[in-house]
Amino acid sequence: MMTTAGASLTSVTEEHYAEPSFWRQYVFSTDHKTIAKQYLALALFWSVVGGLTAHIVRWQLAWPAGTRLGHRLLTPDAYNAMVTMHGTIMVFFVAMPLLLGAFGNFCIPLMIGARDMAFPRLNMLSVWTFFLSSLVLLASFFVPGGAAASGWTAYAPLSSVPAYTAAVLGQDLWILAVALEFASFLMGGINFLTTPLTLRAPGMSLWRLPLLVWYEACASLLFLLSVGPLVAGAVMLLLDRLVGTGFYLPARGGDPLLWEHLFWFFGHPEVYVVALPGFGIMLEILPVFARKPIFGYRTIVISVLTAAGLSLIVWAHHMFVSGMDPRLAAPFSVTTILISVPFVIIVFAMVATLWGGAISLETPMLFALGGLASFILGGVTGIFLGSETTDIYLHATYFVVAHFHYTMFPVTFFAGFAGLYYWYPKMFGRMMNERLGKLHFWLTFILFNAVFIPLFVVGLAGTPRRVYAPAAYELFKPLQHFQVAATVATLLLLASQLPFVANFLLSMVRGRRAEKNPWRANTLEWTVESPPPHGNFAAPPVVRHGPYEYSVPGSRVDWMAQDQRFEPAQAAGGG
């Protein structure tokens, strides 16, 4: 493996890494770092749109249309469209491009000591396919009938018969956009798997890979394994809508339950496709700011492989009350709840990494710790939904909404922000402002909890999700002040992203110039210039040890880059 990696590095011509023209450098670039930034820009754009859809949905729930403060134009169909687009955007157009597209593309080649991805042109095709997909989804807001309104899960026949929602072209475009998004991340996923397998620098054995590389590759593998059936399902959905087939229509011999199985066979692994890179980012950051090796590196890798494997056989926990044979519930409940075991091990390994450390709370560490602390609540509340019996009561309520926001928000936004504050100096060559960063963290952390804790209460009372006016039910009228509290917190949460926007943009021109290794971290991306040049490494680095050798006894400094030899402390120097 080592010789292969070395050979392929030297066989690439130097010409490939010469300074390209403007178009080749910034637009149709094959450089993984530029592609990462393109994904990042699209993800940030979509997070603004996703935030606005959340704003509209939450506003309606607190102050319904028709009341004094209510939206004047928000019809029930438009509300359903906002709910649908919020889910679609946040999962497929924010979480994936941010965690896989941006961080995966930026970090994988740098971390393994490669000059680029294994298939740079495929990588470029991936980001441009995603761009096209984004255009299609954006267009769907403006077509007659509005955007898709059948939920991000698009259950048939609501989604398969055009007459059932106001969106006609909107739903077709939704299917097209999601299919293009899948194609984009399939192409990306091929790179995420082949690059760490074939282009590792000499000495970079699999057990020396940074955990983020493991987690990105594992997420891509899961995506590749699970998305195929859903692509087939989406084609059938489109045929049902456009040609009049009846794959999901009982009157024509079809079955709506088929869509639910195809959707969730992909949909549950998809949660891990997003969660694993988020965990990977947190796992990279904890040792750096605790100045300690990650606790149980191999156990963490084995646990994530176990969790990923299990995640392929849990999907029917979304369908306990769907009308499938009830005897299927118990086995799926067992597999679902068992997934807590590898995750408990990973979380305890993260906690154990903190033990005996020298913890400093710079912004990336704050976000990583905030993400970990929040995710735990998402994890434990999942047990209530994984148990088939309590799911009878809690299924499709705000308890589910609060639960999955406690899993998805920490891995997407807390881990995403942690990664941005951490790798920003490497990406843009300048430091972000710490004071604004800390302000951003505390506002986000407090307000995020202020949004979703009230929704647990609302959900425990039985309030169903995706309902235009929950106060239409007598049972939930007394809970209206919780809805208002969650909405006020949402508005403040959105506003509190402004310090980040300012920090992100202003630091590019006014930030302090970043040195090579501002965090004194070990992984290979910190051994090159900030930002790294086209082609990354002048000569292939030679890796000498694992990525988390911090505070090695007898060492001159408390870190040791992966390509550095052990340097013993001088008589005069401190340990």
Added chain:
Amino acid sequence: MIQNWLPLGASSFSGDVDGVFRLILYVVGAWFILVEALILFFVIRYRRRRAGQAVYVTGETAYQLAWILIPGLIVLLLDLGIDASGARAWGKIKEQTPAAAFKARVTAERFAWLFTYPGPDRRFGTEDDLWEVGTLHVPVGQPVELEMNSMDVIHSFAVPNFRLRQDILPGRTIKAWFEATQPGSYEIECTELCGAEHYKMQGKAIALDAKEYERWSREHWPAAPVRPQDQPKTASAAHGGNE
């Protein structure tokens, strides 16, 4: 405490669901507090104060790994306990339908519930069938079997007070059952997005005690009113599956 945030339970199995809920609440609540407390304690206790403070521990030896593998093992055992108790209650609620003296057909159609009673002859599709839109009258203390159909998209029949929820798929007849334990009026929700006016798809289950049910029954079938107290209570005689 937290379990009091659930609405009043008013069916024969609401106690089973709430029991599993409490079990999970205590188990995961303890873990949640333990792990959050550890994180907070470690972050405060091991804040960076001086160079060389961190200890070099890789967590690769068996002794060190025990610190994370033993909690994993404990969680595994607790998981199996939760699985067992959940499966027991699920079996009672969803896998067995008691032979019920009272039946009703539930027809879900965007955006209303239609309830059909078989009448004194206990057979659907006969002259004495009675139907109501949005209101389901049932006797207290008797298992009621629901035969559910959808005319269009997927709907979900949910009564929070009964801890009952069941999706209704077009093209199939799906069965569910419950036994109300307290007289009262309980809200029925559709909890599967079914279109623009999904939020208006509401109903009421009205549970009547024996005397009230007989009076209601007399209004509709004066010739042969149904007296719940004369009906055999057959909840214990379980049979068959869902379909």
